[in-house]
Amino acid sequence: MAKPRAAETRKRTRIQQEKEDRILEAALDVFSVHGFRGSTIDQIAKAADMSKPNLLYYFRTKEAIHRLLIGRLLDTWLDPLREMKADGDPLSEICSYIRRKLEMARDYPREGRLFTNEILRGAPHIQDELRDLKSLVDEKSKIMLGWMKDGRLARCDPHHLIFSIWATTQHYADFDVQVRAVLGPGKAGAGRFDDAARYLEKLFLEGLKP
Amino acid sequence: MAKPRAAETRKRTRIQQEKEDRILEAALDVFSVHGFRGSTIDQIAKAADMSKPNLLYYFRTKEAIHRLLIGRLLDTWLDPLREMKADGDPLSEICSYIRRKLEMARDYPREGRLFTNEILRGAPHIQDELRDLKSLVDEKSKIMLGWMKDGRLARCDPHHLIFSIWATTQHYADFDVQVRAVLGPGKAGAGRFDDAARYLEKLFLEGLKP
């Protein structure tokens, strides 16, 4: 008896494994540029080099692909923030956080844009996750307030401090086209991330030292 | 003889004026959330409270509306940067720039998101403008390098400095949903922009003073 869709099988076949990966890879390419509504199954199928019905054999709907991608993304996206520990040196902790976020922007720009697309749309599918995000940020904010009270970090609004780290690092994924256009052929090479890291480190280190 | 489309008439009628404004207003709402491909004429027409053919009487195509909106946006978007003058006090000039960009994020969030959508898509329609942008940024970078040489501004990469201002201010338009979710009902009111301004001013002032 042929299963109607591959997704339900207990054990993933070799083919299933490979095709699903190819689809997700292609979908990430397409979704991250055009957003959910702006992307078509045909487009994704073509990018994955297979027919549309074939693709739909592995994922029931367009939304199923998108949901899976978003889910995977959210799972790892906040890891760097989770790693910020109260018992570390405040400025080093913040610098590490910036560095890690910048590495993510460099190594996973499509994931970053997928997330930004979702937020731009009003985050319709990740309301729960936003709630989790709030509690994580609140928790880390408390740590920072402690550092400030101890005179180990400049007094400021920790929420907005976190926003500014998100913004400055994510910028290099979302606005990549603009960044490259502005830097010009000479400075838009791979080294731009090192330049960014150097600049951001200085800005935040000087800006936040007590 | 009835003109096929209203746009070509020399003088704009009262009705033309009003309807075109209503369409652009509605289109800005829709495009800024869903992007170009994710938005439909029906959607825009409904938001503008008119029938689709009626809307298409004023704008030939969906793209015509989008082009006009993008054009208008780019026209005013860079004004704050243009206003940065070499003969001002470096830190005050930068602070004013931040304040103005933040006001734009507060007062014109839809325009900001429209722009971000366009950039996320790879900026297909604004290649020329990106070239103009580069020369403007290069020009202002030279001014900043002068300030640094004179010891009136901390030494850093001026391009990345400008990026960080764009990123931190634009963040409050693009990631508004996330910002509000994280701040929570207590602090997500209109005052969040004042908090942001206070924080950013401190960060950049301390981070960039020589």
Place this chain on the structure above:
DNA sequence: TGTAATCTTTACCAATTGATCAAATTTTTC
């Protein structure tokens, strides 16, 4: 007030879209 120009509506069209189905093909398993 009459008429020409402008505006609006109804009906429509061809292309694209997300998705289905049964038949044909390939792969795995015994």
Place this chain on the structure above:
DNA sequence: GAAAAATTTGATCAATTGGTAAAGATTACA
């Protein structure tokens, strides 16, 4: 090597999409 399971394909569908044609309604203006 045959049966069973998994995979692929081509044909198809209903809904949506961007856009048009033409007739009817309204407005501006002499």
